[in-house]
Amino acid sequence: MENKPSYYxxxxxxxxxxxxxxxNEKLLYGxxxxxxxxxxxxxxxxxxxxxxxxxxxxxxxxxISNLEKNGxxxxxxxxxxxxxxxSQRRIYINDIGYAExxxxxxxxxxxxxxxxxxxxxxxxxxxxxxxxxYGEFKNVHLTDKHISLLKNHYPNDYKDRIExxxxxxxSKGKTDYKNHYAVIRNWAKSxxxxxxxxxxxxxxx
Numbered sequence: 771m772e773n774k775p776s777y778y779x780x781x782x783x784x785x786x787x788x789x790x791x792x793x794n795e796k797l798l799y800g801x802x803x804x805x806x807x808x809x810x811x812x813x814x815x816x817x818x819x820x821x822x823x824x825x826x827x828x829x830x831x832x833x834i835s836n837l838e839k840n841g842x843x844x845x846x847x848x849x850x851x852x853x854x855x856x857s858q859r860r861i862y863i864n865d866i867g868y869a870e871x872x873x874x875x876x877x878x879x880x881x882x883x884x885x886x887x888x889x890x891x892x893x894x895x896x897x898x899x900x901x902x903x904y905g906e907f908k909n910v911h912l913t914d915k916h917i918s919l920l921k922n923h924y925p926n927d928y929k930d931r932i933e934x935x936x937x938x939x940x941s942k943g944k945t946d947y948k949n950h951y952a953v954i955r956n957w958a959k960s961x962x963x964x965x966x967x968x969x970x971x972x973x974x975x
Contacts, residue, residue, distance in 0.1 A: 779804035790840055794823060795833045799842055802861050811846075811860040834861065905936025909945075916951040924958065931958065 779800035786796060798819060805812035816827040816834075823830070837843045841864060848858040901911040910932050912920075920928040931954050938944065947953050 785842060788840065791836065791842075792833070794825075795836055797823070798830070798833050799837055802837075802843060803863055806861070806863055811862045813858050813860050815859070838864075904932050905939075906933055907936045907940040909939050910936045910950050912951055919951070920954065923955075 780803040781796060781800040785791065785799050788796075791799075801819070801822070802812045805814055816830040819825075819830040819833075820827045834843065834845065838845055844862045844864040846860045846862065847856050848860060849855060850857045900913050902913070904910040904912055904917075912932070917928075920931065924931055935950060935954055935957075939947070
């Protein structure tokens, strides 16, 4: 029975871009996939491929050997009953080799990412915190820049504002403020708004 190819062949990216394969070996892989579509394997002889590509049978044999060496195909010899005479050679598309390559690549990538993450964490842990602790209860965290801004906005009572926040947080058990500088600024804006409102009411009284 003649092994006829289907209407299309499949040459996936991992085969197309494998530098260990020759261009004609990649073409042969595609041809094998086309011939294997019906039964799951190709049984065409080297003579068929040699005539197809205009090369010697020994050249085809070398191509198939390299495809098998790289894990892309697997060959199996079928013998005649009670005989050592080969009746058919079957070529199977073998995805295991590809899976192993991908798995190895992912493993190496994971190792690199693990090393990178570890290095980043080490750098982060070594970097001192830019925030300092203020207030009577040592619970107000501000950077030097925050202190400078508070001095600029409230030169006469910036320390009192810090202490007010410290006492409030301690009395209420507040630990969820993400930005203590922002809290102080928001309180100040709220106070200013109330003062403005009171002045307007006094004007119309």
